[in-house]
Amino acid sequence: MVKRAGVQQALETDLPEGVGIQIRDTGDSRFYFLLNFTDTRQRVPIGPTCLTDVESGIAYEGEIVLKPRAVLVAKTG
Secondary structure (H helix, E strand, O other), X not given: OOOXXXXXXXXXXXXXXXXXEEEEEOOOOXXXXXXXXXXXXXXXXXXXXXXXEOOOOOEEEEEEEEOOOOEEEEEEO
């Protein structure tokens, strides 16, 4: 039903149970807000997307590991 409605996935991959993502697009950059709502570390596959943590400057490829109850803000562009 989501695909029929024309809604696109935030990442080209499935998220683990208990992990959410929101995206904000400024035109120049796209910001990803990854939220781990669980009490355990979660490995979030990010597919071919390269994301940079806006706080630390660390670049991620392939996957991001979120600590329990963590929020990570990353961007492209």
